[in-house]
Amino acid sequence: MPHANDLSDVIENDRAHIWHHLSQHKKYETVDPTIIVEGKGMRVWDATGKEHLDAVSGGVWTVNVGYGRESIANAVRDQLIKLNYFAGSAGSIPGSTFAKALIDKMPGMTRVYYANSGSEANEKVYKMVRQISHNKYGGKKHKILFRDRDYHGTTITALSSCGQPERAAQYGPFTPGFVEVPHCLEYRSQWGEVSDYGIRAANAIEEVILREGPDTVGAIVLEPVTAGGGVITPPEGYWERVQEICEQYNILLHIDEVVCGVGRTGKWFGYQHYGIKPDFVTMAKGVASGYAAIACTVTTEKVFEMFKDTPDDHMSYFRDISTFGGCTAGPAAAIENMRIIEDENLLDNVNNMGEYLMGRLGELEGKHTAIGQVRGKGLFCGAELVADRDTREPVHESMAAAVVANCMQQGVIIGMTNRSLNGLNNTLCLSPALIATKDDIDEITQAIDNALTTVF
């Protein structure tokens, strides 16, 4: 296993020059940054030589096939030597090969537009919707609905569609034309106790459409299972009704699979659990498991056709470019990533281990009153922590953070809804790699068990 590195230079240079993502600026004045130097399978080692079991796939639901995959590294290396880059107006062998493989997993979809990140893939859709609005509806149907507690990325326009207030705070003014609809977490019902919460939450979308005027609304963006907003699995009947509403009001359905995509929930894509027929699907993190940067915006032929034969013929294409989008290393890594998921039957593993993980979390729920609710789909689970089970009063985020920190001390990395939801940063998040075994899950849940006992 890896040896401890000489830390002093690394830490000094990090402190002097690195602007860390999502970290309080004063944090590293008092503690050393964790420098991760190596990974293999489900585990990573930091620069002190300490081993960690990673229950969040690289911190943010990304390394779906696990660390240290030489075959992906070799595929990328071979491709880079052959051809590292050419602009996306031309084709490439890995770009075309991966697009076909991906479309084969997505009945009803036909076109792949490459980008670099989830935020960018989502913005491509927003631009497509706006262009359709201009081409087909004289500027009407330009509004895009998004949902409370969902997240779609970090750019100003992606944040304009952000249902997590703390993420968006201080970055306005935002891009106009984005309108929020209510979340669908029954545990935090906005309508008290209702017998058909899923239908009620979907009908709330219709209410917003009617308020705004159906002729102004072009699309809605939704996560199939809300990720950073608290691992929100959809209530019964929700998706069927959402689909009906979209069809009734001619609203394009954009499914953000940046987290759920590529096996995380036990199917290739999260929407495939719910019989959804999307017009757009975006994906990023698990597409190449972090071995290369790649994101995809996938659409139907119907959407693609809307860009042909527009009234102003020289504008009959999507006038968008992304220098590195589809850059050959990304699809080369993605092809091998997909092969691994298929050859190692990882979707079956996700379903089996997901069920096992939910069972273990259920046992913890029986033991610790601090757990208010456990939610999940496949290897994508959350445990919402409460100060009082009856009133469902959320714990302060410092308590959830203490559980995360305690697990880290034990050598297990877990996550939480973090700095995103006013007063509701209280859900522990788990998304181990799709290769997780029972032993890994036992180790993860044992660490959480210990942490909950210590913290509460």
Ligand code: PLP
């Ligand atoms: N969409 C969802 C659901 C996400 O969780 C994220 C990031 O966490 C994004 C989009 C943005 O992806 P990226 O960070 O690659 O821009």
